[in-house]
Amino acid sequence: MAKKSKEKPKPTAKSAHDEEVLGKAYDSRLMKRLLTYMRPYAGHAGLSFASILLKASADVVGPYLVLVATDRYMTGHNTTFVPGWFARHLSPQPIVGITECAALYLCALLLSYALEFMQTYLMQWTGQRIMFDMRSQIFRHLQRMHVGFYDRNPVGRLVTRVTSDIDALNEMFTSGVLAIFEDVFVLIFIVGIMLWLSWPLALLTLSVLPLIGYATRLFRIAVRSSYRRIRTAIAKINAYTQEHVSGMSVVQLFNREQRAYDDFTLINAEHRDAYVDQVQAYSLYYPAVELLSTIAIAMVLWKGGFGVLHGASFFGRAVTVGVLLAFMQYAQRFFRPIQDLSEKYNILQAAMAASERVFKLLDTEPEIVSPATAVEPPHGEPCSIEFRNVWFTYQTLTDDQKSALTLAQTDEDLANIPDIEWILRGVSFNVAKGETAAVVGHTGAGKTTITALMMRFYDVQSGSVLVDGMDVRQMPLDALRRRFGVVLQDAFLFTGTVKSNIRLGSEWITDAEVERAADEVNIGDYIRTLPQGFNEPMQERGATLSTGQKQLISFARALAHRPEILILDEATSSVDTDTELRVRSALEKMIVGRTSFVIAHRLSTIQRADKILVMHKGKLRESGTHNELLAHRGLYWRLYQLQYKDQETTAVPLAADALRLQPGD
Numbered sequence: 001m002a003k004k005s006k007e008k009p010k011p012t013a014k015s016a017h018d019e020e021v022l023g024k025a026y027d028s029r030l031m032k033r034l035l036t037y038m039r040p041y042a043g044h045a046g047l048s049f050a051s052i053l054l055k056a057s058a059d060v061v062g063p064y065l066v067l068v069a070t071d072r073y074m075t076g077h078n079t080t081f082v083p084g085w086f087a088r089h090l091s092p093q094p095i096v097g098i099t100e101c102a103a104l105y106l107c108a109l110l111l112s113y114a115l116e117f118m119q120t121y122l123m124q125w126t127g128q129r130i131m132f133d134m135r136s137q138i139f140r141h142l143q144r145m146h147v148g149f150y151d152r153n154p155v156g157r158l159v160t161r162v163t164s165d166i167d168a169l170n171e172m173f174t175s176g177v178l179a180i181f182e183d184v185f186v187l188i189f190i191v192g193i194m195l196w197l198s199w200p201l202a203l204l205t206l207s208v209l210p211l212i213g214y215a216t217r218l219f220r221i222a223v224r225s226s227y228r229r230i231r232t233a234i235a236k237i238n239a240y241t242q243e244h245v246s247g248m249s250v251v252q253l254f255n256r257e258q259r260a261y262d263d264f265t266l267i268n269a270e271h272r273d274a275y276v277d278q279v280q281a282y283s284l285y286y287p288a289v290e291l292l293s294t295i296a297i298a299m300v301l302w303k304g305g306f307g308v309l310h311g312a313s314f315f316g317r318a319v320t321v322g323v324l325l326a327f328m329q330y331a332q333r334f335f336r337p338i339q340d341l342s343e344k345y346n347i348l349q350a351a352m353a354a355s356e357r358v359f360k361l362l363d364t365e366p367e368i369v370s371p372a373t374a375v376e377p378p379h380g381e382p383c384s385i386e387f388r389n390v391w392f393t394y395q396t397l398t399d400d401q402k403s404a405l406t407l408a409q410t411d412e413d414l415a416n417i418p419d420i421e422w423i424l425r426g427v428s429f430n431v432a433k434g435e436t437a438a439v440v441g442h443t444g445a446g447k448t449t450i451t452a453l454m455m456r457f458y459d460v461q462s463g464s465v466l467v468d469g470m471d472v473r474q475m476p477l478d479a480l481r482r483r484f485g486v487v488l489q490d491a492f493l494f495t496g497t498v499k500s501n502i503r504l505g506s507e508w509i510t511d512a513e514v515e516r517a518a519d520e521v522n523i524g525d526y527i528r529t530l531p532q533g534f535n536e537p538m539q540e541r542g543a544t545l546s547t548g549q550k551q552l553i554s555f556a557r558a559l560a561h562r563p564e565i566l567i568l569d570e571a572t573s574s575v576d577t578d579t580e581l582r583v584r585s586a587l588e589k590m591i592v593g594r595t596s597f598v599i600a601h602r603l604s605t606i607q608r609a610d611k612i613l614v615m616h617k618g619k620l621r622e623s624g625t626h627n628e629l630l631a632h633r634g635l636y637w638r639l640y641q642l643q644y645k646d647q648e649t650t651a652v653p654l655a656a657d658a659l660r661l662q663p664g665d
């Protein structure tokens with residue numbers, strides 16, 4: 001029997017989950033922009049900078065005190081490296097003098113510790129507040145983006161902007177920017193002291209710098225590539241995980257667990273391989289620097305030892321035992337900042353890559369905003385809705401298509417613009433105040449698009465949408481959307497309580513109004529049976545509730561906000577017939593005194609509408625009441641014959657059964 005071939009995963013092609021590689025390892029423009037976030041905390045940054053400068057000075061005191069103690073008190077050498085003012089403050093007694101040097105050394109260490117604590121605390125404090133400011137700015141910006149933006153950008157990528165990328169920037173502020181100055185100051189002080197003590201030994205110590213510089217250059221090239229790959233892989237992991245966890249029921253239904261696991265393994269392997277390359281670069285670079293620094297110290301010991309033996313005749317200036325000991329300590333400390341600078345470079349590089357992505361997001365202007373001269377119409381009464389020759393597509397138009405759109409004068413011109421897939425084609429209708437309009441048609445006919453344009457989630461390419469005679473593009477977005485109450489097919493509930501999901505942050509809705517709205521949609525009695533009633537905690541997306549219960553809560557949410565326009569987008573298609581019958585009376589109450597739009601496949605929700613709009617392939621084909629359209633025997637009549645007629649035979653017995661149902665049954 002032939003073996004069944006196992007399906008092997010292939011590397012995934014570039015998708016929306018992938019992230020583009022951007023920019024340079026260091027960009028002064030980006031750095032200047034990043035530093036503006038530090039401006040509100042300039043005082044803390046200034047104190048931290050002063051602490052760094054003082055700490056760098058304290059760090060170089062210790063070896064010099066070793067020189068003084070060795071040459072003045074241990075060998076008795078009359079050193080020329082002890083200034084007179086300092087010598088006068090030291091005791092001539094060896095035991096007392098060594099004790100004084102040791103005490104000064106201890107004071108320098110304690111001062112260094114205190115300054116390090118101050119600098120670390122201040123920069124961590126500043127970094128956390130900068131991170132808070134940036135995350136708040138990004139989240140606010142995401143809230144301002146229109147719905148079409150989220151059609152093009154995976155959730156996982158946007159989450160990465162708020163989490164991983166901000167973490168990288170926080171590390172730069174706390175461990176990168178000012179810490180670089182500490183390393184630079186220490187290097188400057190050490191080089192200055194070494195040149196003062198013995199310039200030949202100083203040059204000998206610095207002789208390995210070209211080799212270290214070359215190793216650092218190779219290290220940076222390797223790490224730069226791996227850092228970019230790591231950031232890209234993290235974004236892909238976030239996006240893939242979010243998508244497949246959200247759709248886990250579909251994955252399990254179609255037995256795609258292994259395939260999803262294999263695809264995730266490929267993405268995870270990209271992240272692992274990038275990290276392995278980075279680890280390899282680190283494992284080669286740091287030992288190389290250690291080796292070169294040890295060679296330099298060995299040469300200092302060798303040459304300095306000859307200097308001690310031969311004195312001034314060898315180096316032109318006396319090299320004492322104290323000088324040699326201090327020099328070796330300075331040489332050891334000299335190479336530590338070099339290694340730290342390489343690490344800071346990596347932090348800086350990661351921050352540059354993160355800032356490119358963050359600023360690219362922040363620089364993406366919302367395509368739909370409130371007009372500068374918006375006028376808010378009065379509230380409190382039902383609104384009329386009018387579509388005037390609306391043409392719409394979800395595509396992002398090219399410049400040529402935009403030019404053709406501007407020049408188009410007739411519907412034929414619009415229809416003939418190349419490569420545009422129109423979702424709506426010349427749709428015109430009017431729904432008067434207080435009327436209920438039902439929108440029917442096959443899938444993809446443009447029903448949901450009509451409601452999205454009313455709330456200005458998207459802008460039309462041609463024509464206009466009017467609410468109470470005013471173009472929605474001339475109204476403030478918050479005022480426009482406050483008029484609408486929407487119940488979707490898939491009810492979305494947030495983590496919190498039942499009450500918070502009904503109120504949804506609108507503090508003007510009282511507890512009594514929340515309970516009244518729940519009662520009117522026949523979910524109040526069930527909520528009161530919960531252990532904490534309306535304060536019952538809810539898990540993410542209402543995982544502990546049934547589909548019908550979640551849908552009823554979304555009905556209560558819409559009713560509690562007292563909308564002037566009610567949109568039911570197939571709101572009862574995801575609930576059972578019994579639940580639909582239970583809310584039918586509530587719906588009849590909800591539409592009273594409101595302009596309502598109903599998108600549904602069930603006859604019961606549309607046959608009593610004041611107006612039925614029949615959509616077909618993006619066009620409004622018919623309009624009228626249920627009886628008028630049946631008499632016309634057109635497209636609606638055919639839809640009725642195919643989809644709705646059988647519902648009439650079951651409506652009466654089901655309604656009778658529904659009278660005996662109690663909430664929660």
